[in-house]
Every structure is written in C-alpha cells, then in structure tokens.
Amino acid sequence: MMLPERIGRYLLTADLDPEHQDLAVQFFRGHDEVLDREVSLRILNADDPRAPAFLGASRAAALVEDRRLLRVLDVMTLAETANEPAQIAVVSEWATGRNLGELLQARGDKPIPVDDAVNIVSEVARAVSAGLATNVNHGRLRPSRVIVTDAGEVRVRGLAVDASLW
Numbered sequence: 001m002m003l004p005e006r007i008g009r010y011l012l013t014a015d016l017d018p019e020h021q022d023l024a025v026q027f028f029r030g031h032d033e034v035l036d037r038e039v040s041l042r043i044l045n046a047d048d049p050r051a052p053a054f055l056g057a058s059r060a061a062a063l064v065e066d067r068r069l070l071r072v073l074d075v076m077t078l079a080e081t082a083n084e085p086a087q088i089a090v091v092s093e094w095a096t097g098r099n100l101g102e103l104l105q106a107r108g109d110k111p112i113p114v115d116d117a118v119n120i121v122s123e124v125a126r127a128v129s130a131g132l133a134t135n136v137n138h139g140r141l142r143p144s145r146v147i148v149t150d151a152g153e154v155r156v157r158g159l160a161v162d163a164s165l166w
Contacts, residue, residue: 007089008076009034010041024048025165029094032073038094039073042161046077046086050165057136057160058090066130068123070095070147070157095155101143120146123154131159139163 005012007030014029026043044054055075062072074091078084100120103112112120124146128138138145140162147155 007041007043007078010039010091012041013038016040022165024050030091032091038096040070040092040094040157041089042092042165043078043087043089044165046088051088053164054090054161055088057164058088060134060136061131061159061161064131064134064136064159066127068127068154068156069130069159070155072159072161090161092157092161093155095147095149095153095157097147097149097151097153097155099144100146100148103148104143120148120154124156127154127156127159136160137163140166 010030010032012028012030016027016029017025020026024045028041028043030039030041031037032039044051048054058072058075061069062075065071070093072090072092076089076091078087078089080086098106111117124141128141131138136159138156138159140158141156145157145162147157149155
C-alpha cells in the first residue's frame with residue numbers, strides 16, 4: 001500500500017500504525033495546513049465491508065459535543081487513483097500526551113494515586129455518557145483510547161469509530 005504525503009489540506013506527518021496490522025486501514029498523524037493544527041487521520045478502503053459502518057459511526061460521533069472527546073472534524077471520500085482504490089478518510093482532533101496504557105506501563109508496580117485514578121475514571125465516564133446521551137456508544141474503550149494530555153486533561157479517542165472497524 002502506497003503511503004500518501006498529503007490528503008487535501010492535511011499534510012501527513014507520521015504513520016501511527018507502521019506495522020499495518022489491518023492492511024485496509026491506515027492511521028496517521030497529520031497537520032491541517034488551513035487551520036494550523038494537529039489532527040489524526042484514519043483511512044479505510046471504500047470497498048471494505050466495514051466502510052458503511054465506519055462512515056456512519058464517524059458521522060454520528062461528529063455530532064457528539066464534549067470537551068473530553070477527541071472530536072471527528074472531517075469525513076472525506078477520496079477518489080480512486082491509479083495506485084489506490086477509493087477510500088474514506090476520517091479526520092479527528094489530536095491530543096499530545098500519553099495514553100493510559102503508556103502511563104500504567106511507565107509506573108511499573110506503583111499504582112496511580114487514588115485521586116488521579118478517580119479523576120481519570122470520572123472523566124472517561126462523562127465522555128462516554130455524552131455519547132450515550134445521543135445514542136452513540138464508544139464500543140471499544142481500552143487504555144490506548146484514553147489520553148492524558150500534557151496539560152493533565154483526560155481525552156477519549158475513537159467514539160464509535162473504533163468499534164466500526166472491529
């Protein structure tokens with residue numbers, strides 16, 4: 001699979017799944033050159049059987065508003081080229097920090113302080129609840145989807161979209 005350098009206004013800066021565990025899905029960090037902000041892009045071949053669910057989940061997730069969620073910002077259909085089939089690209093907010101799995105691994109045998117753990121669980125519950133209030137379930141919540149930002153905020157990635165791919 002040929003990796004693009006840009007998709008529309010988005011410059012791709014890092015391949016976030018270099019192992020390509022799922023050959024039909026690509027996951028990138030990118031830069032929105034119009035609004036000068038970091039984003040993530042998840043790209044799926046349009047002929048993949050998961051494409052309708054992926055597109056529907058992305059559109060549903062885009063309607064959920066909560067500061068704890070890394071929102072879907074854009075959904076694009078990419079035309080077929082000589083090298084690639086038609087694809088669907090979902091652009092989401094980017095958060096700089098470490099995911100919960102990385103934080104736990106870095107602590108080794110030391111548990112997260114109780115106040116911090118309660119805050120993380122509470123913030124994740126509120127984020128998931130915001131989705132459920134509009135009938136949008138995360139569906140695949142796991143430690144790698146919970147980001148603790150450099151500013152200490154808890155953000156949740158992949159509302160509905162992750163589950164559509166699994």
